Amino acid sequence: MLGLIILASLVVLVPLLIVIWYVVSQGVSALNGDFFTKDLGGPTRAQFGQPTGMAQAIAGTFFIDLTALLMAVPVGVGAGLMLAEYKEHPLNPLLRVMNDTLNGMPAILKGLLIFTLVVRPTGTFSGFAGALALGVVMLPIIARATEGALSLVPWSIREAGLALGLPRWRVILAAVLPVARPGLVTGVLIAFARAAGEAAPLLLTSLGNNFLPRDPWNPLEYLTKAADTLPQRLYALAVSPYKQWHAMGWAAGIVLLALVIVVFFVGRLLTRKAH
């Protein structure tokens, strides 16, 4: 029996190790200084050995993912509060079903939603539209994680606060949420890592962009125009006909993988520290 369990464990572990090994072995040759400081440009740059890189996708990922996070955290935590703390509220069961449905909905549809609601009316693909789509990906995960973290806080703490004559929202903010914080932080980081790897919602929203903006440090340059992100760029490079771009796509995979692993690691660290 134990043998079977070990076998199952290996089946889980092996694909992860293969992915890491394969991505690294294919992409490491394209990882150099230019990769982080130069933008991609057209295919001729790579073909003729001119400086080319992924700076535009790395910067775009940073600004778009951060914007998505800033929008999704307050709403997601708010919905999680409703799920965990106001169980008797008539909205609660409806929200639960909707949240789980949203969580299970294919990411490409979330991109399509934002395409219809934002891209078409504004007449332009934009990093902001991409951030909205990623925010929709993060929302249900954050809501569920918040609910889970709050549910672990003993009910007696809420009663103790109410018995002091405090309004319910006060008790939740001052006494319950701080106890749930480690679990909440972990949940937010998991949501972030999940969304950071999504290409589908971005294809119809932020579209992609081979070039760094004129002012590469200005977030608005990414949020108001079509902008690049690592997962969507990885896809674009992979389906391109250029051998040199394929290697750069693998390298983008390495960076994406490293980003996700770092976020998870930081999350674990924060959680452990808080305990």
Added chain:
Amino acid sequence: MTEPAVTPRIRMRTHDLTVDYGNGRGVRDVSLAFEDRKVNALIGPSGCGKTTFLRALNRMHDLTRGVKVTGQALLDGDDIYAAGVDPVTVRRRIGMVFQKPTPFPTMSIFDNVVAGQRLVGQRDRRKLAETAERSLRQAALWDEVADRLRSPASCLSGGQQQRLSIARALAVDPDVLLMDEPTSSLDPAATRRIEELVGQLKQDVTIIIVTHNMQQAARISDVTSFFLDGSVIESGATDAMFTNPIDERTEQYVTGRFG
């Protein structure tokens, strides 16, 4: 020193108070009066409804779905269940201490004690410090924690945490303090300290205490009410209840023949 002659003043009273859980359990038609600055004990076997009744006295059932409370609970003559009465204001006047100590785990000792004051807008540091010292002294905890008010409350022992919970409840100046088996999770030494404390606290506040332990009720209370199967069987001066009860069932219970 002579005791001033005062007629007993009723602080809290219930009229036919019924708590219906929708499953047949709960309490039915409980009418009791609680004198000001007395220790009122509620005793009875497990499941008799004494805790259910106690929690109805500061509208703690409001948060539980499907629980219906009918009848009246009067604090100084005003029904706390009357239309338009905010349970939050009720609970400011009727504090509660629970079976298990419930310090807020992320807060310091000081922050715990002043949580009630601070979270309704008291920002004056000097006033908060005064409140903290007064309440911790009242709860007989000051001498043990005065030099470490900023330490986390979770560092205290179980008995200290329970006294901290009492200090926190006292800090908002309640008229009535409900105590739900406050010593059931404590060792004998910590239990004795809480019992002594209850004796001192009744100078300032009306105490209604649920206890599983008949000796405890006999030791600390002035008035005892005996609950059985969701109803009050008998209520009266503690001495009489334990030496010469009227109802046969009360006698059987206090002499340890069931429960």
